[in-house]
Amino acid sequence: MVNPRLDPEEELRQMSQRRPPYYWESLNFPELMKEYPPPPDYFNTIYRMPRDQIRDLQEKRFKTQIDRAWDVPFYARRWKAAGLDKSDIRSIADITKIPAYTVSDIRDSIALQPPFGEFMGVSPEDGKRMPLVIQTSGGTTGLPRAMLYSPRDREIMAILGSRRLTMHGVRPGDLVQVTRAMGLPNGGFAVREALWKYTGAVPVMTGSGNITPTRRQIEIMQAWGVSILVGFPAYLRHMALFARDEMKIDPRSLGIRALDSNLGVEDRKTVEDLWGARCHDFYGAHETGMVAADCLYRNGMHIQEDAFIVEILDPQTGQPVPDGSKGNLCVTSLFKYSAPLIRYNISDVSCKMHGTCDCGSTLQRLERIFGRSDNMIKLRGVNVFPEAVGALVAAESRSTGEFICVVERVGAAGQDEMTVMVEAADNSVDRAKLQADLQVRFREALSVKLLVNIVSRGELDPLTGLSKNTKANRLLDKRKS
Ligand SMILES: [Zn+2]
Structure with missing residues (x-):
């Protein structure tokens, strides 16, 4: 048991005299x-x-x-x-x-x-x-x-x-x-x-x-x-x-x-x-x-x-x-x-x-x-900001607007690829169509090919941390792990 030695006189002196x-x-x-x-x-x-x-x-x-x-x-x-x-x-x-x-x-x-x-x-x-x-x-x-x-x-x-x-x-x-x-x-x-x-x-x-x-x-x-x-x-x-x-x-x-x-x-x-x-x-x-x-x-x-x-x-x-x-x-x-x-x-x-x-x-x-220049990913010579990807996803009404960019080094040549995981708004969405449309949209707007993976509503939450942190994580860089 800890029994701190108190000097009541000294404690009282400090409390009653020392002005913060x-x-x-x-x-x-x-x-x-x-x-x-x-x-x-x-x-x-x-x-x-x-x-x-x-x-x-x-x-x-x-x-x-x-x-x-x-x-x-x-x-x-x-x-x-x-x-x-x-x-x-x-x-x-x-x-x-x-x-x-x-x-x-x-x-x-x-x-x-x-x-x-x-x-x-x-x-x-x-x-x-x-x-x-x-x-x-x-x-x-x-x-x-x-x-x-x-x-x-x-x-x-x-x-x-x-x-x-x-x-x-x-x-x-x-x-x-x-x-x-x-x-x-x-x-x-x-x-x-x-x-x-x-x-x-x-x-x-x-x-x-x-x-x-x-x-x-x-x-x-x-x-x-x-x-x-x-x-x-x-x-x-x-x-x-x-x-x-x-x-x-x-x-x-x-x-x-x-x-x-x-x-x-x-x-x-x-x-x-x-x-x-x-x-x-x-x-x-x-x-x-x-x-x-x-x-x-x-x-x-x-x-x-x-x-x-x-x-x-x-x-x-x-x-x-x-x-x-x-x-x-x-x-x-x-x-x-x-x-x-x-x-x-x-x-x-x-x-x-x-x-x-x-x-x-x-x-x-x-x-x-x-975007952040240290969050920027260089894909085949093109600078891609996850934030810019997000703006395109948010404009798509068939999605909840939730997304995360996953970057990986693939193939024998070790080429960097970005896959954008996007939540569908609900179960009625034609996923194949949405995937194809978004790939075209990304290519047009960002001048580089990104892969798209459509997932269910709420599925990205564990990755983005959105419901807990309000500031969502938008980039998962697997090249570093
Ligand atoms: Zn003004």
Whole structure:
């Protein structure tokens, strides 16, 4: 039996005298609201700011971030190794001198200084002087990557999130059902903080399907009068089909006004038709916060340029590409204190758009996310993204929209082949016909031959993990096993 030796006097002294850092004292809120205006001020200021003023604001914030980064061992180490010293980085014009980094550099940094990595720049010990919180990536393999957020990081992220949700139709008094995972992953909590603190809407945190089963999600939506849904596109589709086919409830009768989802290449129209509501896209990661979100016109995602510099880099050369060309998204944060972010190449493929949006915003737009360059499979010289396959499957009404891409090395020549397993919508579907039609469609749209295997509804769930995780696994690479 363990009988801890307690010193009641000492315990009482600590409890009654040691003052923790309180959240409400950790920030100058009125000042922060001016620096990073939440709605509605954002839409009257940054959103329509002349380009030269945006650039001036970015320059000022960029300098502060570079100074901060030099104090973080990860950057000091890498930049010195690249032959840079402090006088080399004076303005945004110097940004391409700075070596970009990827998630594998973050993993190396964690190995160098476990468990959080020397890129973090703060440690839990700093909790003695400022309130810290940990959330992680939504990673499904291995330990998730942790992020320690300072109060300022977290508060600005909540503001950036509230701008996105307001652009997507969230208004004060709305009930917003958030079906994103809760626990370590950042996704659910970030939305809750944004909604609760800066939109006047009421978050309804049902979480993913393994926290609140889909049937209960629909019942809550109906009984409480939810008007906005937040979730991954595959889960929004799954919910609508479940309501329609299992509960005999037309999802369009549920009064959902708008859907908020990180669409990637998923087909917007399919999910909009199912719910009878418009669907909005956004882009962000747990390291960055909310980078970009589309407006009512849904014609590209406006970059929050007071908070980020976004570059698109050629995957081969690492050099920035012109607007209109695809490449890897590379993000520089203009506000982060913990784990400052200078040229983080996220390996998500996107493209900056030409021209301006009809909404009148002066902010640059990203066209959409085309897939992950590290999820990309090269088949006979053609780059195939599982996400792009998914968009074609989702557009096929004879399927549930559920799929998984299986890659194998076959034959004596060791050629790579991709088989797309697709769920039929129901038993009445002519499987042979659907298989042939999809093979033709893939060949037309992706310029490469993929094999198709039609399976029964629900059969892919153990492979994709959809009903449990909401973020489905879409690639099974058997070449690695
Ligand atoms: Zn717009």
